[in-house]
Amino acid sequence: MTLGLINANPVVQAKKERLVRTQDQYRDDGVDPLDIYDILFPILSFEWTKYVRDIRDPEHPYTLEQLSVVSEESVTIDDELDRILITFTPTIQHCSMANIIGLCLRAKLKESLPLHYKVDIRVSPGSHADENGVNKQLNDKERVAAAMENPNLRQLVDECIYSDEI
């Protein structure tokens, strides 16, 4: 997998103020989209550009959240079957980063959720040139398992998902 930041001038959203949630807003059982977003939030703050080579614009250390990759609306949950769908929007059409972002999202959720949850990860419709190809790859668990055995990729993913635990 080549790591390279292709989009030199991404459209940047203003960093949203995170709402502080009270205990009342948490459900007693199961998970809701806000819980999932909380799990993913640390990786959204991960400063990607520090870790990829061929950075075209090192002056812009953007995070995933600022690039509108994942928002609270990106999470769909099927309570009965314990299935989670994450839809993310890579702002760069031809970005190979979509695969790595997908792997990090999956790895972070695997670390944080009970094992029986089924997680599907997709790019949002129209957001990627090879939408079907990327979706298929992100959800083929054999490919994901093999990719995660690649030491370089594993290291990058680990740095991302544990980035809040310094």
Next chain:
Amino acid sequence: MDLMEKNLELVENQKLEGHTDRVWSVAWNPVSSNADGVSPILASCSGDNTVRIWEQSSLSRSWSCKTVLEETHTRTVRSCAWSPSGQLLATASFDGTTGIWKNYGSEFECISTLEGHENEVKSVSWNASGSLLATCSRDRSVWIWEVLEGNEYDCAAVLSEHSQDVKMVQWHPTMDVLFSCSYDNTIKVWWSEDDDGEYQCAQTLGESNNGHSSTVWSISFNAAGDKMVTCSDDRTLKIWGTDITKMQSGEEYAPWTHLCTLSGYHDRTIYSAHWSRDDIIVSGAGDDAIRLFVESKHDSVDGPSYNLLLKKNKAHDNDVNCVQWSPGEGERLLASASDDGMVKIWQLATKQ
């Protein structure tokens, strides 16, 4: 015997614990069975880079781990296959190699390592006589190996017509015709016109042949070899058939045609399907369930149709990656492997 009329259930005999990561596949040793007094033996392979050999005690009837094949593969062992004699075990690994192990009973020795694939090896299969081995990989190729004397394996063919990862290879149960299925959504049939070992892709079963619309994960043949079942990420099982007489004459290629699609029964990827000697098709899927199907007794103008015999919900705590019926005569046992790290032994029995 009409199975649909009997009140059947799948009973969990035992849970085999030991692997420290997901279990990808299981394989029954073909020469062991309850009927002739030889203890059944099962191999399982895992993301923990090892293969475990399990045996059932004839006295206590309980299963235990006989030996662990470790320190050879450096990455996930994805699948394994016993030679027809039961003397050898081939192991396919993400480390790009295929191990050949000699079965010394309580010990196994790695006697050869087949190299050549550019990346992960996904599946390995022996032909009916044990003279040929096939492997496949994410490198999109299918390799055929000749089994020679003195633990030598010679690469006889490299077949590169799939456009994506090849998930599984399976030799036909009686003829030296090879089948492969892929991430490219197709099944390919590899046939050698003369016995010179020149294999060509004789047929591709894709969407235009009523084929699958997503990754095809596995292939299994019925005992007669005139039908096969394939399963897919498209959440269907498909039944295919051929003219077996024409196939056995060996004079020309006997094409396979789509007979039936079982859809609406699975809502997650189906990773494995296996056809039993008594025509029960078992499936293992990403919803943690095991399902059994049998052919409908009612005649249909459109060809055979299949009914769901039973569904075992929560067969495992996670995806079921592999399901395999035990070989031989005697009691019907089923082995399953899962992402939950377990292997389970089941028995199909009449409800009491």
